[in-house]
Amino acid sequence: MIQTVFDILTIRKDFPILNRKVNGEPLVYLDNAATSQTPKRVIDTIVDYYSRYNANIHRGVHTLSQEATDAYEEARNKIQKHFNASESHEIIFTSGTTHAINLVASGFTSLLNKGDEIVVSALEHHSNIVPWQMLCERTGAVLRVIPMDLEGKLVMKEYHNLLNQNTKLVFCNHVSNALGTVNPIEEIITAAHKVGAAVLIDGAQAAPHIKADVQLLDVDFYVVSGHKMCGPTGVGILYGKEAWLKKLPPYQGGGEMIEEVTFEKTTYADLPHKFEAGTPNICGGIAFGAALDYMNGIGFNAIAQYEHELLEYATAQLLTIEGLKIYGTSTDKTAVVSFNIEGMHPYDIGSILDKLGVAVRTGHHCAQPIMDFYKIPGTVRASFSFYNTKEEIDILVAGVKRAKAMLE
Structure with a gap:
């Protein structure tokens, strides 16, 4: 034992x-697959933020704003280190996994053509099905599905048969939320890259149990929700390779994601701010960092x-x-x-x-x-x-x- x-x-x-x-x-x-519980250390972090330095970030010269900005960006650095991203600006704060998936799906609208193919697995959460169906409706792309067997595993022979020169995107969860199956994402990523397709892995269910190394996996996008990892609800991240994040257009327009605005033309800010329009869940991001500290402390x-x-x-x-x-x-x-x-x-x-x-x-x-x-x-x-x-x-x-x- x-x-x-x-x-x-x-x-x-x-x-x-x-x-x-x-x-x-x-x-x-x-019911931990739906949401995990929150340790006192994370709760204390939330209380401390609202009690001592609640302020907007990146914009103010006053002390509270600078403290909040430092804490928020420190959390981004913790997340970068945890998932072994190459650069901190490859970590985009989102409201959660669903937001992150939709961000990528929206960005690919301008990159796909009619007849291009998107591959998803039969084990997906609705959040990793519906956005791609909507993308297909917008672009004329075709959705293909990797079948599953009675054990709840993907039929990998069929996956390899699906891949071809028209395959542009492959999406798969790391772990099935309904069954707990750990999918062979290394094989999925390697095979997709051989035909030139990008890969997004939904790590929402894996991240509480498996410490993913995004560089070792060579994955293009990896998405996670904080509330599955002892953090608060309403915060998550999109990891994206810098090259891909630069190709995708902004998902939302507003403050923070701009470099310069005139009524004639707007230029966008550099990563990660290009995808972080408006005031973010500042406290949530800081608390997510505290949750990772807690879980890594256990190991x-x-x-x-x-x-x-x-x-x-x-x-x-x-x-x-x-x-x-x-x-x-x-x-x-x-x-x-x-x-x-x-x-x-x-x-x-x-x-x-x-x-x-x-x-x-x-x-x-x-x-x-x-x-x-x-x-x-x-x-x-x-x-x-x-x-x-x-x-x-x-x-x-x-x-x-x-x-x-x-x-x-």
Whole structure:
């Protein structure tokens, strides 16, 4: 058995929300794939910002503005270091992964022609499907889909067959939010580049578990949300290779993203400000940096080992329940168990679990094509983080057994 290299009880004390009760029962929070919880260090960072130096950035000569600017840009540097981007200006602050994807999709409107092809995977979140469909409608490009198999893995032979001289863009999530499957993005990126296509990897679900090195991956774009990584909601990043970010036109117009404005002509600011119009989520960016400090302090290798132990334990315990089926059985997956019980609707199971203080997600998880592939309305999804315990998994399993008995 893998030995935990950090003190789980000490870690849990860092998260105030884990002390609360739901419906009179201790909270068992197993919806981490939707959003992670926030440690006190990050909460304190948010309070400190609004208490001591709340001001707009990049524009003021006064002390508070300079302090806020320094803290915000320091956070950008932390994010650059974490993902090993070559330059800090390759990190664009966004409101989250969806914003980042739409930024890239909008930029490619002027770069695609009718008949060009875009490739996405069958495992995508709606946020990595709809923007590309809209892009195809604007440009006349054609959307191609990498199929999946019953284990919840991509059929890579078919991916290679899809690639051709017309392929201009390839988009794939690093980890499936619905199934936890870790996709072979190194192979996906290398093959796409051989035909001259750019690649965007949706790292929203991977980033809390896997420390991606964007230079080593040689990925063109990588997108992440802060709230999946112990940070606040409403902030995320787009990493883009400098060459690509210079090719793309601005996504929004306004203050901060300009160099000079006249009524006759406007010239745009250099990176990263070209894509950061208006007042950003300053506090969110600073807090995102604090969240990365916290997680790196624990260590991503230690996090991955511990979460894998939780995944194996939860999988084994849930499979003792008669009639329970797990969707997404790849050997390479993050700490997500997506399941159903024969003859029972996932919403009903989730509702009973909530009465017992257990928070899980039910439904299609914004990944309806996956559910259509399996011919199911949705699943119950339990997703684990490094602050969860085996004791909480035992409570989950007992709750599922109770729900099954009540619904039979």
